[in-house]
Amino acid sequence: MARTTSPEESWGHSTVRTACPLDCPDSCTVDVTVEKGRVIKIDGGDTNPVTRDYICAKVRRFAERLYGEDRLLYPAIRKGPKGNGVFTRVSWDEALDQIARRMVEIRDKEGAEAILPFCYGGSNGLLTQDTNDAALFRGFGTSRLARTVCAAPTGAANQALYGKMAGVTYFDYVHAKLIVLWGVNPAASGIHLVPYIKEARKAGAQLVVVDPRATSLARQADLHVAPRPGTDLPIALALHRHLFESGLADEAFLAQHTRGAEQLRARASEWTIDRAAAEAGIDARVLTRFAEMYAAASPALVRCGWGLERNRNGGSAAAAILALPAVAGKFGVRGGGFSMSNSAALGIKAAAWMNDMPEPGTRLVNMNHLGRALTEYNDPPIRMLFVYNCNPLATMPDQNRVLEGLKREDLFTVVYEQVFTDTTRYADVLLPATTFLENYDIAKGYGPISLQLVRPVIEPYGEARPNAEVFSELSSRLGIGEAEEETDTLLRIASRLPAAISAELMETGSATPPFGGAPVQFVDVFPLTPDRRVDLFPEALDRSAPAGMYGYQPDPATERYPLALISPASEKTISSTLGELRARPAVLQMNPADAKARGLSNDDPVRVFNELGEVQCPVALNPEIRPGTVSMPKGLWRKSTYNGSTTNALVPDSLTDLAGGACFNDARVEVALLGRH
Ligand SMILES: Nc1nc2c(c(=O)[nH]1)N[C@H]1C(S)=C(S)[C@@H](COP(=O)(O)OP(=O)(O)OC[C@H]3O[C@@H](n4cnc5c(=O)[nH]c(N)nc54)[C@H](O)[C@@H]3O)O[C@H]1N2
Ligand SMILES: Nc1nc2c(c(=O)[nH]1)N[C@H]1C(S)=C(S)[C@@H](COP(=O)(O)OP(=O)(O)OC[C@H]3O[C@@H](n4cnc5c(=O)[nH]c(N)nc54)[C@H](O)[C@@H]3O)O[C@H]1N2
Ligand SMILES: [Mo]
Numbered sequence: 001m002a003r004t005t006s007p008e009e010s011w012g013h014s015t016v017r018t019a020c021p022l023d024c025p026d027s028c029t030v031d032v033t034v035e036k037g038r039v040i041k042i043d044g045g046d047t048n049p050v051t052r053d054y055i056c057a058k059v060r061r062f063a064e065r066l067y068g069e070d071r072l073l074y075p076a077i078r079k080g081p082k083g084n085g086v087f088t089r090v091s092w093d094e095a096l097d098q099i100a101r102r103m104v105e106i107r108d109k110e111g112a113e114a115i116l117p118f119c120y121g122g123s124n125g126l127l128t129q130d131t132n133d134a135a136l137f138r139g140f141g142t143s144r145l146a147r148t149v150c151a152a153p154t155g156a157a158n159q160a161l162y163g164k165m166a167g168v169t170y171f172d173y174v175h176a177k178l179i180v181l182w183g184v185n186p187a188a189s190g191i192h193l194v195p196y197i198k199e200a201r202k203a204g205a206q207l208v209v210v211d212p213r214a215t216s217l218a219r220q221a222d223l224h225v226a227p228r229p230g231t232d233l234p235i236a237l238a239l240h241r242h243l244f245e246s247g248l249a250d251e252a253f254l255a256q257h258t259r260g261a262e263q264l265r266a267r268a269s270e271w272t273i274d275r276a277a278a279e280a281g282i283d284a285r286v287l288t289r290f291a292e293m294y295a296a297a298s299p300a301l302v303r304c305g306w307g308l309e310r311n312r313n314g315g316s317a318a319a320a321i322l323a324l325p326a327v328a329g330k331f332g333v334r335g336g337g338f339s340m341s342n343s344a345a346l347g348i349k350a351a352a353w354m355n356d357m358p359e360p361g362t363r364l365v366n367m368n369h370l371g372r373a374l375t376e377y378n379d380p381p382i383r384m385l386f387v388y389n390c391n392p393l394a395t396m397p398d399q400n401r402v403l404e405g406l407k408r409e410d411l412f413t414v415v416y417e418q419v420f421t422d423t424t425r426y427a428d429v430l431l432p433a434t435t436f437l438e439n440y441d442i443a444k445g446y447g448p449i450s451l452q453l454v455r456p457v458i459e460p461y462g463e464a465r466p467n468a469e470v471f472s473e474l475s476s477r478l479g480i481g482e483a484e485e486e487t488d489t490l491l492r493i494a495s496r497l498p499a500a501i502s503a504e505l506m507e508t509g510s511a512t513p514p515f516g517g518a519p520v521q522f523v524d525v526f527p528l529t530p531d532r533r534v535d536l537f538p539e540a541l542d543r544s545a546p547a548g549m550y551g552y553q554p555d556p557a558t559e560r561y562p563l564a565l566i567s568p569a570s571e572k573t574i575s576s577t578l579g580e581l582r583a584r585p586a587v588l589q590m591n592p593a594d595a596k597a598r599g600l601s602n603d604d605p606v607r608v609f610n611e612l613g614e615v616q617c618p619v620a621l622n623p624e625i626r627p628g629t630v631s632m633p634k635g636l637w638r639k640s641t642y643n644g645s646t647t648n649a650l651v652p653d654s655l656t657d658l659a660g661g662a663c664f665n666d667a668r669v670e671v672a673l674l675g676r677h
Helices: 008-013 060-065 090-111 132-140 152-162 170-174 189-203 214-220 234-244 251-257 261-270 273-280 286-295 315-326 367-374 399-404 467-477 488-494 499-506 539-542 592-597
Strands: 015-019 029-035 038-044 076-078 088-089 115-117 143-148 178-184 206-210 222-224 300-304 337-340 365-367 384-388 412-418 429-432 441-444 450-454 561-564 588-590 606-607 612-622 630-632 667-673
Touching: 015 450, 038 060, 076 090, 088 488, 090 115, 090 384, 090 412, 090 429, 090 467, 115 132, 115 143, 115 367, 132 467, 152 315, 152 539, 170 189, 178 189, 189 214, 206 214, 206 286, 222 286, 222 384, 234 261, 234 273, 234 286, 234 315, 251 315, 261 315, 273 286, 286 315, 300 315, 315 337, 365 367, 367 399, 441 488, 450 499, 488 499, 588 592, 592 612
Parallel strands: 115 384, 143 365, 178 206, 178 300, 206 222, 300 337, 384 412, 412 429, 561 630, 588 612
Antiparallel strands: 015 029, 029 038, 076 088, 076 429, 441 450, 561 667, 588 630, 606 612, 606 667
């Protein structure tokens, strides 16, 4: 499958069908129009039927990234002091030789664990991560990275309770009579779900939204529950208590299909509606109505999102929410049950072909502790940071500490990137990466159950190269493996997929999902736990969580820093991807009552601060956010605020109760007019 002719010639069309592998549940089919070797239009296709021929505004603009002035076009090495942004162009050979030489030097002197590979959500496909990169770093014996910045707590809960059983997919929303959107905002973070929700509503479904902000869907909902961030656990436990105490729990289902119901019931027993409502800062009548609506409706569907995981209680909260359909007996009907990540639904792990390479026992670094690791870790200290598929200076907690680490003159930083990001500025060596329009990949959806082939629609721009090739070349320089072409890696990974899936994927560009892409929980799919039951009280998690399973940890607010700062997904970027295209400064959203108490008016320049840092930006008065909570988008670049600090400068690097996740929404802050101290 070597690329001998240009993609255009070999396909003979100016519109090429491919798929978007960016970090979003929808995994859209995209049709890309190419003229004279240049992308001129990106639109939706329908191989993955949820795409329905339209795509989000972000990816429609992707050519602006592809050809933008921030695009990295050739390898380069730092010239002058760290962070001054001046680089000298070098050849790929020079850059890779220098990296390989440094890796060996560091290993010989301090051990390979002094090298930390750092990657996350760039392109989410099966080819760009956990393939040749993992072979290289495992083979060399570097430190390992715990990739916990997202979905770690929800994933741990889903794994422990259900073994990541497939969830209700978009197609079946229309069958639900009640839809609960819990800590998720599909109008921004997965837009193709929205029409399915609308169809369900037309067919008579009620909608409940649990979100501290009155999002567009919350404003249309039958019930909007607007809790203080981080209080979903008491709310969910109060629903459980209501079900158990009112005789509404499905005892037959619990006996046949679950374990641990008694312990869950015991932990929920202390959370009366009144107590939970007081803790969450909501009206007890709203919570009572929620409990009654949920108990009464069938099919009832809970869409559990990621907004609720990003705090100290995130893991237990997700578990308590995912346990609701089991206790209330909502499974076994089309449109009933839960909907979470479907990334495991095809039984394909991310590291499709890595499964037979043993996980080494080298040091494991939690990515949320990057700042700490770079400035404090000693045994050995981190001497090389190899960043790819990630923009940590923009996306990791405790930004000021990350920055302090990146500024270390004795840290050798490689940044392998598509564009000149905030992190890129602190590199010693820059490597230019292809985008999904220039490389192969295999895109796996986590909303719909889907697997699609991503194929290059244009030749790599400048000297950009795909991950698969660059990591295998480095491996060959270090005597770990042989250099191979990207297409060889693709074929090798495809050959590790289940045979039927692989054949269809390579032949047609996509794999047909099982059960028509719409499995019914407890009819078509069952828990993948060891005893095939729902584990409502996972003992191992109970032992590891600081307050035990379903144990609530109180709000971290103090008198000085009373406001909860959240940073939800915005329509403009995917995490920080495309952040370079943001032209105007980002704005802090604040309830008018909170603004009044601080003497602030709309558009005032403010400082948002706590002990970790300060963000300077304009404030917008917005009644759609609950009092006591302020909001700023996730994924901002440093240029998007007045002082080059973003939300993450205010985010502690504390960890969630389960799985070491990030506590982005545990930032507690004060806000004042800029200039007034
Ligand atoms: N446009 C766009 N799409 C994206 C992304 C993006 O950055 N931009 N990111 C992608 C990625 S990486 C992910 S993980 C997903 C995330 O997608 P979502 O699950 O939608 O996650 P968030 O945007 O973090 O938060 C969702 C909602 O939770 C609310 N929220 C915040 N704190 C709490 C809380 O404590 N409890 C409750 N109940 N609600 C809370 C927020 O106000 C927000 O409206 O989206 C993916 N899709
Ligand atoms: N304050 C706050 N911060 C957050 C969150 C929050 O809720 N609040 N949410 C978090 C979440 S949910 C997530 S998932 C993380 C994501 O954080 P990151 O993993 O940093 O994701 P991105 O910001 O999208 O950056 C990915 C980078 O990878 C590059 N890239 C893409 N494809 C390739 C490739 O094929 N090869 C190479 N070498 N590079 C590539 C892109 O150009 C991009 O700059 O951010 C987290 N950060
Ligand atoms: Mo994420």
